[in-house]
Amino acid sequence: MNRYTGKAWDAHFLPRLSRKQVAELDKTDALVVLPVAAIEQHGPHLPVYTDTLINETMLTYAFEALPEGAPVWLIPALSYGKSTEHLGHPGTITLSATTLMAVVMDIAKSLKVSGFRKLAFYNTHGGNVDLLNMMAREIRIETGLAVYQVQFDRSVDPAVIPNEPTLDIHGGEVETSLVLASREHWVDMDEAPDEISSLPASPNLQFKNKAFAWVMNDLSASGICGNAQLATAALGEHLYERWGKAMAATLMELVRFDMTSLRSKGE
Numbered sequence: 251m252n253r254y255t256g257k258a259w260d261a262h263f264l265p266r267l268s269r270k271q272v273a274e275l276d277k278t279d280a281l282v283v284l285p286v287a288a289i290e291q292h293g294p295h296l297p298v299y300t301d302t303l304i305n306e307t308m309l310t311y312a313f314e315a316l317p318e319g320a321p322v323w324l325i326p327a328l329s330y331g332k333s334t335e336h337l338g339h340p341g342t343i344t345l346s347a348t349t350l351m352a353v354v355m356d357i358a359k360s361l362k363v364s365g366f367r368k369l370a371f372y373n374t375h376g377g378n379v380d381l382l383n384m385m386a387r388e389i390r391i392e393t394g395l396a397v398y399q400v401q402f403d404r405s406v407d408p409a410v411i412p413n414e415p416t417l418d419i420h421g422g423e424v425e426t427s428l429v430l431a432s433r434e435h436w437v438d439m440d441e442a443p444d445e446i447s448s449l450p451a452s453p454n455l456q457f458k459n460k461a462f463a464w465v466m467n468d469l470s471a472s473g474i475c476g477n478a479q480l481a482t483a484a485l486g487e488h489l490y491e492r493w494g495k496a497m498a499a500t501l502m503e504l505v506r507f508d509m510t511s512l513r514s515k516g517e
């Protein structure tokens with residue numbers, strides 16, 4: 251399935267509506283999804299557009315799996331993220347943290363003024379995670395919007411990730427498979443590296459524990475972390491199908507979730 255085809259773009263892409271149509275939408279439970287990604291080096295074999303391409307393709311699958319008429323609205327991807335950890339590698343185009351913070355706040359304020367009440371980030375770049383967590387709460391405080399993060403923990407589903415799941419974090423088997431499934435001719439498998447960082451065994455020093463701040467040059471000579479040589483389009487297709495369906499279910503849960511129901515004593 252390609253970008254700009256399917257329900258995501260034909261039935262749920264908010265900016266394809268007119269001003270009048272947006273005004274008339276029932277916004278009581280409507281959820282707006284803001285994709286946030288990056289343009290940054292992903293090794294010698296993948297396009298620098300990798301995170302954005304994966305993001306939009308995953309959403310294309312997710313929206314396909316939504317029930318008919320679901321009040322979930324997609325807005326254009328924020329392709330530029332915070333990729334300062336990849337600076338120095340040609341092709342990386344990054345926003346500074348403060349710029350990205352200002353941009354997501356401005357988008358949220360605009361949605362609020364349009365009458366929306368719920369916003370979800372769908373982020374596909376690790377370097378954005380901490381910033382978006384912080385901004386989600388800032389937006390909640392400043393605009394009153396309900397703000398959610400839609401992410402996937404690869405480790406919850408060992409069946410789908412065959413090799414080194416916690417070390418395959420950038421341009422490796424998973425991301426290369428996802429790009430292959432989306433745009434096979436954008437990948438040069440002859441150049442695909444196999445480079446797994448040799449982290450100490452201590453549980454305190456694993457990526458997922460965020461124990462140390464790194465830039466890409468600390469971790470890898472090739473610019474990737476993982477084994478891209480194992481990537482297949484079939485794995486990518488499988489992940490889009492599986493995670494896309496899971497995301498559709500999550501999005502519907504957020505549509506139904508009412509934050510005002512959390513307090514046990516009213517008032």
Ligand SMILES: [Zn+2]
Pocket residue numbers: 292300301374375420421425
């Ligand atoms: Zn990536």
